[in-house]
Amino acid sequence: MLSNPDRSYPIKIGLLSGVIAVLIALEGMIQAFGARDIIGGVISLGHALLYATFFAAAYLAIRRSGATRLVNTIFVGALSSLIASIFVIALVWLGSWTDLGYVFVNATQPLYELLTFKQGLVVGSLLMLIVGIVMGILAALTVALPAKTRQYILTPVIWVITLGVLQDLVTVTIQNMPFLKPVTNFLYVSNGLSIPGALTIFVLLLAINYFWLEKRSAAQNRYASLPPASRRAVRWGSIGIGVVLLLMLPQILGLYLSEVLDNVGLYLLMGLGLNIVVGFAGLLDLGYVAFFAIGAYTVGVLTSPELGHAVIIGNWWVALPFGVAVAAFAGILLGIPVLKMRGDYLAIVTLGFGEIIRLLALSDVLKPFFGGAQGTRSIADPDIGPLEMTWSPQSFYYLFLAGCILVIFVSTRVKNSRLGRAWMAVREDEDVAQAMGIDLVATKLLAFGMGASFGGLAGAIYASKLTSIFPHSFNFLISINVLSLIIIGGMGSIPGVVVGALALVGLPELLREFSDFRYLLYGAALVVMMLVRPEGLVPEARRAMELEEFREEEEPAKEPVVLKTMGQP
């Protein structure tokens, strides 16, 4: 029946997915996400998560089996997803027989009801088995479809899921545009998409997607054949629309989502800073939060009247350069003792540095300067001149936007500069970089200093936004979050950092149920990324190319004959 020698693979992957599905259930994710319907009354995000596990099992099994005939792929797919669904049923039966809640707090009656579709043990179990088989068949059909058709269908499906999940975002956005109200009323029921809404979105996007994929090249050709003047007009036009959209965003999105955007901006600033150190120069820094803290505390201490220092700068804008400069200086200071360290050793020292800064801010001895555990309060607003404004998340958005644009600009320029090249060489091999005439000390210290200055900028804005800062806001997890977003986005890639910040900071805020599982999913995402796409979501061109070529190289290598082209006597 199976053409592949590894006949046990569908069973293995089925077992593995079953375990994962049970873990997802016991972790409480199905219940937490079960309250959020993608399509109202039809499918919840919790169930979708479960089905996705089945689907993935079937898909992987089919891919691995090498089966080509539809009957075979259906058999393989259905087998592995069926095995996965049996695990889920086994959990429910086990749970109804004995009280698992003693060990697993989430193994409760409501979970079992969700898993049996509220249809009772027997009928529910049968339904779940059918779902398993259906997922297997769907996976087989997905594989069987021609690549193009798959693409036509896949994109609208993803959009339906996204729009369903992000109902809050869409409705809140549209609230600010009353004339669009009928659209939301049509698309959404109280919880999730309405069935006609989901169908409309699907069909509409299918059409758009079809048109886009079919006519894209024609459109591109037409664009290319335009006279340069109009082409420039089109380009500037689209940039203009983008700028206007970016500027209008807080008005469109409202208070809560502006707050989310502020957070994204904050982490984006830090991510771009750490990207210089880790992504460009290859120096693993686990204590990056230190520079964020230094920027925040410098501005805080300089502008807060409460601590009663001799030097008080009332104006945030005057304090800002000090915050950035002190952070940069601290970066260089940290860089000096670790100049000779590499890899793990460097990571450990920087880790310690991050903790030292936090403990200094917390210490009682330095309380007169930093406020100890009570923190630094009444930090100045970023008022411009005598102009007093009310500062809301929406206005801070513009500050973050300006900061991000500046930092992206600097990062891009420096990446393609002589200094960027030197960083790249240092990242590849320090000794050889020196043998090329690169000044190792200056190059490394510049990386630390510049990276730290971006962190200081983030800290300065953060301090003003919160008006009070406390030592515990600067814990180790921030360093880890920033590092994760770089890794997921793509090390050394500037667009990657943007995507990473949106995915890791923005997305969890949009899905409130997410927050409990945030670190679990971070971990899972990192593991999956390292296995499936180690170069990141939006990889740096060079790194992608490198991984691509090395993958090709796993094929039997050919030894080229070079004798003829060597210098002839």
Added chain:
Amino acid sequence: MAMLEVNDIHSYYGNIHALKGISLTVDKGEIVTLIGANGAGKTTTLKTISGLLHPRHGAIMLEGERIDGLPPHQIVMRGIGQAPEGRKIFGALTVLENLEMGAYARNDTAAIARDLDFVFALFPRLQERRSQLGGTLSGGEQQMLAMGRALMAHPRVLMLDEPSMGLAPVLVEAIFETIRKLNKEGTTILLIEQNAAKALQVASRGYVIETGQIVLQDSAENLRKSEKVRKAYLGEA
């Protein structure tokens, strides 16, 4: 005046006394070879000359100017280029970028362009593969790239560390041919080799290093004839 003069240098790795008074000279336009067994101190000597290791005692002079104690990048700028042991090319950079990196310490654009042409003329293979990633080249091509990269610094002295290591015999032959050709065009070369037979064929003079000390120095011809070298390094009875 000698182009490169190393005078009684002592280098340490921590407390390990690795070089116990090495002295050697390389005159302008010469190929001088430093031969010796594994762990004798060949690469350590090279690292000390290039400034990656600082000698605790002794002096290194480039055309009469002391360079020991300078940081490595300044030694490169003063005119010592090297193709390190194991080639160590930048795997994630293209061939062309590797070569450009070799000229990092220079800013005379026109002269750099001339040197690039020179390297491409010397190794046409590199020109063919100029936009390919360095890491995907074969061993022989990587060695060419390492030499080309060193030449891009337009060095007064070119130091080659085991250029024949891990290469097939035909490629070794070709590499040594290139070394001879480079020298004919005026490049001063300090060649560090385990393959004593080959090295002594191209060099004019040679030094034999054993446990951090020079034990023998003579013209290449005499060294080839010497009993000791023949037994220990040329594998003759």
